[in-house]
Amino acid sequence: MKDEIENQIDEGTIEESTYCVFKVGEKDFLLPVEWVREVIDVSPLFPVPLAPEYIYGVVPLRGRIVPAIDLSKIYPTGKPVYNDARLVVVDVEVGLMREAINENIGFISETLPYFVTFGSDIPADDIINVKSFFQAFRVKEPYYGRV
């Protein structure tokens, strides 16, 4: 199912699908609903010293931690207001070093996200392809901190 959506995203031939819509600054981002695991409160949020700027912090979730990603530091969204922010936690299955792994990451949303079903006419760049996002923005090694 996820792969199918991925292909659709790649080829830009989306039929009708449901998305989780969340807001950062002046921009709405979409996540295919199949990826979304849950939406939680961003607090308590714990800082991650030396992490790239777009990693806002980490949030504990069932004994593990989920990095909270601030998309405004990656895309031009305008200044976000995170007073009442939520974390959209997604399940990512990616291949890393020839090993299939399952990991959770979270995107910060200014407000409570909502779900919509869209036709194929929406612009494709607002949809986050979680797999390639993960590959592109995971902290690579060796990472000695931002300078």
Place this chain on the structure above:
Amino acid sequence: MAEFDRSELLKYFISEAEDHINTLDKGIPELESAPDNGTLIEDLYRTAHTLKGAAALLKLKATSNIAHRMEDILENLKDGRSRPGSAVVELLSYILDNIKGLIQDIVEGRGENAEVEQQVIQRIDEVMAGEKVEAATPDEVIKEVPAAPEPGVSAAPEKRDAVGRRKEDFEFFSGNFVKVDVQKVEEMLNLIGEITIKKNYLLQRSKETGEISDEIFFAGRKLLKEVSNFAERYAYSMSSVPGSLKYIDPLLSEFGELEFDRYDDLNLFSRKLQEMTNDITEALKGLSVFFDSFGDDVKTIGNMIKLLRSDISEARMIEIGRLFQRFFRPINDMAKQYDKKVELLISGGDTKIDKVIFERLFDPLMHILRNAVSHGIERADERLQKGKKEEGLIFFSARKEGNTVVIEVNDNGRGIDTDRLFEEAVKKGLLGPDNKPPKEDLLSLIFVPGFTTTEIADMASGRGMGMSAVRRLVSAINGVVEVDTDLGWGTTFRIRVPSSLAITNVIVFSSGNIEFVLPASLIEEIIQLDATDAEEGTATINYREKEIYVKNLSEMFGIVSKVDKPSRLAIICNITDKKVALIVDEIIGQEETVIKPLNRFLGGLHIYSGTTISGDGRARFVINPMRIFEEQILPVAIRPMADEGYEGRRILIVDDSLSVRKYVSAFLEARSFKVFNASNGVEALNILEDTPVDLIITDLEMPVMHGYELINRIKGSERLREIPIIVLTSRSAEKHREKALESGAEDYLVKPFDEKSLSEILRKHLSAVDLA
């Protein structure tokens, strides 16, 4: 040489043997229908081999001999010297049945029945002799099959009956063992972690509620007192005659007789209040009794959870002897290969260690052992010349020290020549020729990646792994490697690892306002720094008359420390053979916790080796001191990475996805490339107009002008034609690849790509440019 506890080992052997027997039981009948299944034969061969080895280790001669013959038969099949006809399959089943029988005897404490061995070997010889004839006349094999095994079929059950063994018996093999997936144990431990957190929360809440109840209790008593006073003040004796009233309140003296009705009401009200307050006080007393016992109950639950946790993590603990076992054969083989005589001695095999650590210790230990055999131990003649015993000794020992397990590999070989290390370091420009550091510092050079003397090169040759990798592997399980050598007399490697990964003893500390933890196994001690020691920017401090590296975590993280300099604390950590100091603001305490691996999204942040969640739900990162000081202790470690000779080379990335552009740019910029970006073919051509580049990486699907068109334009241009083009696309179909390569692209990489293949491609095409 200390021996294993044999009965303990026997239990493991039986459990292990059951595995092998199951594999064989399942595989052997399959052979008949799939005689050409190479992997199956390989599997069976390996299983028989392992079984043989395990039995031999326990001196179960008959079992090991029979398994050995089974291995021979399977080896012949494996190498194609014979084919698995039904006679062979029959024979294998027969052997297996007898092995089962032998093991069953062992399980029941009867010991091996030596007669069985003779019978089985005899029969193997018979059948194998027949087999050779069969193999010579392949046409007849099929025909002969029903006839040939006849005696075997009838003979086998007879013999089994004679010693009272039936197939059903083998159900009882495993005795009191239950097999559980390690994953399952992990899940249970996770759950226990969660329960602990909830329990701590409950305890905390009950304390808070208890405090509230205490407050109410206190307020109740105050109220009662007030009410009593009030009642006393207005009390009048009903028995006393009106007129002789004792007025306390002068106001009351104004009361007329009739007003005593109201006074009566007041009196009644105060009595009621008194009663109610008494009731409340009683209830509160009850409540506080409940809270006392509730707190105790939660604490009891806490203790039970602790027990449960240690019981379950115990289930993951394995005797390290089982790891040592695995080295016997490779060491023997290697000794033969190098034409050396080596004896392996073991002690402390019953030391228990977490299964996860157990698995991850194999590679580093194997490497150390390999060094010991190939490099440490001398040839027999050399040893005799030196007046040593002809046979080299490798002594393998394990012992528990608190929450850590210390594993030592000691050889009595030639030792490491630190003078040669020094010469080499000088040659490499790592050290000045005039100041020779002490022996221990020189020794740590062997952990530097890429540092080789001829001897060390020989050690690591062809293995793809040097001592630096050993150190990395060990540090990944929060362990430490140390080395000690006595030139001419031998070398000792000492590995310290936590005995369990599931529950780790950690020190919790804070820097800035952030809490971190450090595994206690890495900590030497915690010291108070003098004002002079803690000067900002100093790289070293004096610790026990030695200069050691120091770093202030707050400074490193760029967070403001709240603590005055004179009162700073430093945690002295062991990183391999060195000590380093971490300056922290505050030591919060020590606790047992579950360390989870770092979220893979943060994988590159090597200064953390994992995360933990505190009892009240706070996330804390586990500091990996080795990585923090890597730059200091490994002067050459980072250099080879940066210096790939790409400085100033220019690359154009054409992709409509911002993330891909960002990612590839980051990758290239880290390698000193100058990177240009374009989001489609037209933009790319515009950039190429006035910017010379060495290489182009392009996507295929792009708006405005797609990749094929771009490739055609570039290849069609006299000026640009020579620039190599790499296609980077998510289209994995062969036809796209062909089309792209046909239009003139030099290489084709499918997204998501791994960094290694991109590196390789860059190396390939950029060196081509160099030549041209």
